[in-house]
Amino acid sequence: MWGGRFGGGPAAVMREINASIAIDKRLWREDIAASRAHAAMLGKRGILSADDAAAIDNGLLQIAAEIGAGELVEDPALEDIHMHIEHRLSELIGDAAGRLHTARSRNDQVATDFKLFVRRSIDDAIRGIDALESALLARAEQHAADVMPGFTHLQSGQPVTLGHHLLAYREMLTRDRSRFVDARARMNQSPLGSAALAGTGFPIDRDETAAALGFDRPTANSLDAVSDRDFVVDYLHAAALCSVHLSRLAEEIVLWASQPFGFVRLPDAWSTGSSIMPNKRNPDAAELVRGHSARIVGDLVALLVLLKGLPLAYAKDLQDDKPPLFDAHDLLELSLAAMAGMICDLEFSPERMRAAAAAGHATATDLADWLVSEANVPFREAHHIAGRAVASAEAAGIALDQLSLGELQAVDPRIDQRALPRLSVEASVAARQSAGGTAPERVREAITAARAEIAAR
Numbered sequence: 001m002w003g004g005r006f007g008g009g010p011a012a013v014m015r016e017i018n019a020s021i022a023i024d025k026r027l028w029r030e031d032i033a034a035s036r037a038h039a040a041m042l043g044k045r046g047i048l049s050a051d052d053a054a055a056i057d058n059g060l061l062q063i064a065a066e067i068g069a070g071e072l073v074e075d076p077a078l079e080d081i082h083m084h085i086e087h088r089l090s091e092l093i094g095d096a097a098g099r100l101h102t103a104r105s106r107n108d109q110v111a112t113d114f115k116l117f118v119r120r121s122i123d124d125a126i127r128g129i130d131a132l133e134s135a136l137l138a139r140a141e142q143h144a145a146d147v148m149p150g151f152t153h154l155q156s157g158q159p160v161t162l163g164h165h166l167l168a169y170r171e172m173l174t175r176d177r178s179r180f181v182d183a184r185a186r187m188n189q190s191p192l193g194s195a196a197l198a199g200t201g202f203p204i205d206r207d208e209t210a211a212a213l214g215f216d217r218p219t220a221n222s223l224d225a226v227s228d229r230d231f232v233v234d235y236l237h238a239a240a241l242c243s244v245h246l247s248r249l250a251e252e253i254v255l256w257a258s259q260p261f262g263f264v265r266l267p268d269a270w271s272t273g274s275s276i277m278p279n280k281r282n283p284d285a286a287e288l289v290r291g292h293s294a295r296i297v298g299d300l301v302a303l304l305v306l307l308k309g310l311p312l313a314y315a316k317d318l319q320d321d322k323p324p325l326f327d328a329h330d331l332l333e334l335s336l337a338a339m340a341g342m343i344c345d346l347e348f349s350p351e352r353m354r355a356a357a358a359a360g361h362a363t364a365t366d367l368a369d370w371l372v373s374e375a376n377v378p379f380r381e382a383h384h385i386a387g388r389a390v391a392s393a394e395a396a397g398i399a400l401d402q403l404s405l406g407e408l409q410a411v412d413p414r415i416d417q418r419a420l421p422r423l424s425v426e427a428s429v430a431a432r433q434s435a436g437g438t439a440p441e442r443v444r445e446a447i448t449a450a451r452a453e454i455a456a457r
């Protein structure tokens with residue numbers, strides 16, 4: 001493809017380090033689509049004859065059918081997917097194949113192909129997020145009023161509802177989704193026609209190829225267009241943060257499924273056993289979602305570091321942009337799907353959760369709040385009184401809501417019988433009516449609002 005000025009061939013190791021076909025063959029669909037758009041435009045502009053343009057298009061369609069049927073013959077001497085397809089085209093249609101590369105370079109070609117692939121990856125991510133979101137909403141609705149401990153420092157803090165807890169992850173996912181949507185809008189400019197780095201002297205129509213490939217417009221600067229991989233970084237950043245959210249949820253599933261918690265039981269479909277301990281039911285899928293996020297974060301870092309020292313414009317380092325993207329794409333797809341499956345199928349144990357919520361004196365804040373609103377005690381003093389009530393419950397070896405009125409009045413005589421019903425975990429969550437709070441009505445409203453938001457997308 002480029003041997004004109006060369007006498008000898010490449011060394012074997014040169015060939016090996018240079019070849020990317022084993023990896024970039026995944027771009028074949030995008031490469032064919034971009035070449036078809038390019039050839040059609042060259043034909044319309046009279047840069048190619050109508051016959052050549054038609055022969056190229058038919059040849060490309062045949063190659064697509066061949067590769068789709070698993071018939072790509074890999075040859076490291078042909079370096080990458082672009083050369084493989086062009087070489088096969090020359091076998092199929094002869095000399096006309098050599099005219100396809102008019103007014104084009106592999107530099108704008110690969111940038112275009114890769115953008116198309118990343119754009120599709122974004123659509124995949126959004127679809128995966130949407131499926132997980134609907135699983136979270138369904139489970140949140142089912143458990144809108146079921147009480148569990150809310151933690152800070154992983155210490156029981158105040159009771160919350162399981163629905164509220166699940167909706168917290170839905171919030172993270174909507175931010176993830178919007179990051180992918182933003183990235184898609186930002187990247188959607190066509191590099192095709194930037195040629196090697198400087199543009200081309202041929203009278204091409206970049207608007208036409210951009211439109212044919214679903215881009216909003218052509219890129220504005222040819223040097224930037226062939227060396228820009230910000231769109232990959234944007235994808236990887238959104239993917240990394242999304243995977244971090246999935247990892248946090250995975251960590252909770254691992255914790256909740258452990259025997260001391262017992263908040264959930266993972267059904268067989270999402271568990272593995274142990275080869276030695278017959279009792280085991282391990283949360284491997286959750287652990288792997290947690291593990292995969294480390295790799296996706298690594299993929300983001302790999303790409304940032306790959307780019308940081310590159311002078312304009314294209315450099316072969318950029319060929320190494322694909323493994324991190326493909327890796328992150330595949331891992332995120334799997335992680336989202338596994339998480340959606342687990343969320344659908346988890347068997348929650350509301351009794352265990354309620355018992356754990358009640359065990360931690362978690363309504364101490366409610367006692368303090370009662371003293372503020374019903375006995376006009378300043379909050380700092382009320383906090384102190386409630387703390388003494390907790391100490392007295394702890395000394396008696398019982399929960400705060402099991403103290404008798406007499407015992408509470410021994411702590412502070414301003415406490416009266418109206419305070420007692422406020423100390424149940426149900427009363428506690430029911431009282432948290434502030435916007436965005438955990439009261440079951442607020443949770444149900446949040447679900448309704450989420451569904452409306454989804455319908456308006």
Ligand code: ARG
Nearest residue numbers: 020080106107110314318319
């Ligand atoms: N396989 C190359 C890559 O992925 C295609 C671009 C080659 N360009 C070049 N100037 N050698 O980056």
